[in-house]
Amino acid sequence: MIKKVSILSLLAISSMALTLDQSVDLALKNSTKLGEIKLNKDIKKYNKEQKQGLKYGELSIVGSFDHYNLPRTLAPIAPPISPNTPTTQDLFSVGINYSVALFTGFAQTKSVEIEELQQNSAVMLENLTKQQIIYNVKSLYLSLLSLNKQLSSLDEYLQAQKDLVEIIKTEVELGKKAYIDELKVQNDLEATKANKQKIMTNIEILKASLAYFTNSPIENLKDIDINVKGIAFDFSDLSSLEKLRILNLTLKAQEKKIDITKSSYYPQVSLNGYYGENFGYNDSDNINSGDFNSENIWQVGIKVKYNLYDFGSRSAAVESAKLQKLQSKIKMYDTQREIQKDVNSAIAKFKESIANYKSASSQYKLLIETAEIEKVRYDNGASTINDLLFINAQRELSKAKMIDSKYNYQKAIYYIEYLLEKGNK
DSSP: OHHHHHHHHHHHHHHSOBOHHHHHHHHHHHOHHHHHHHHHHHHHHHHHHHHHHHTTOEEEEEEEEEEEEEEEESSOOOSSOOTTSOEEEEEEEEEEEEEEEEESTTHHHHHHHHHHHHHHHHHHHHHHHHHHHHHHHHHHHHHHHHHHHHHHHHHHHHHHHHHHHHHHHHHHHTTSSOHHHHHHHHHHHHHHHHHHHHHHHHHHHHHHHHHHHHTSOOOOBOOOOOOOOOOOOOOTTGGGOHHHHHHHHHHHHHHHHHHHHHGGGSOEEEEEEEEEEEEEEOOTTSTTTTOEEEEEEEEEEEEEEOOOOOTTHHHHHHHHHHHHHHHHHHHHHHHHHHHHHHHHHHHHHHHHHHHHHHHHHHHHHHHHHHHHHHHHHHHTTSSOHHHHHHHHHHHHHHHHHHHHHHHHHHHHHHHHHHHTTOTTO
């Protein structure tokens, strides 16, 4: 009984219409692209931690074994060397070593700052990827709704054509209409069937695309309420868009890379410390041959390295970094212009969708009345079948335009929200 109930529940869920919000949620949940972006964000986080760890140096356990051709003391000692001093040809050593860069010309600090900038960019890129997925899903969803509505309307028109064919057939048999009228109506019916097949094919293609994003089969979709009207959008602060902020972070990172290349002009200072033990058996020449001995060793040292001349290598690296910064500036400027172009285009399409809807709605209302008049005229022999079929086709075409422009209006809104990065709010 429990299994039957579960199966019925699953069937009920699968038969429910998928909403727009559910489609978006499924796409965000199942997006492999978004998963890749999230992994990249985690990678940037660990890269930053790695660079931060390098600032504090390395603590290592070290060990070695060396065989010498001549005896060596366990520890470096100043002469004279006593005959009782342990010497060996097989020297073992175990110890702890600590090394850290004290000054790198600020290279390490800049490296950490670059990783932090890249980590912030990764967070913004994740959000932009979400925005893109949301817009793509919404656009596909609305296109499917539009085609489904057009298909439903076309089915009604198709049925009306079939009814007209039967009427014309009867009138031809009665001698009231010419056989050519029946042929023309039949031809018009076949054209509508071909158009229906085209719409059905497009629906299947869109379903496959939406199923790719949601990773689930697409059956029924729930319609949304659309009220076509003018809307005011705020385009006053495009500079705060994350698309531009990412480029600004890239520009800052390029500046820091220039600083890193310049760091080689500074002296490099490092600290090294060691504590351990050397041990081994006295060699055969030692008066205490065969005795095992050990010696504690420790040392602390500071090393300074300053590159006097490198045959132009450093200056070339600095110039290359400066050119990369210039590239980033050009890309940022170009992106700003592209965003402004896209915004202007989106506003124009939004206004066009409103005008198209109003025009198609008015035209459809007029053509309904015109088609009714034309039907009466045809029945009374005042017009030809061509006139009647033309008006009916125009009426159906205007209805399809009205449906399409209505959903294009909503798509235009979603596109503007995408440009303004407000699609997930």
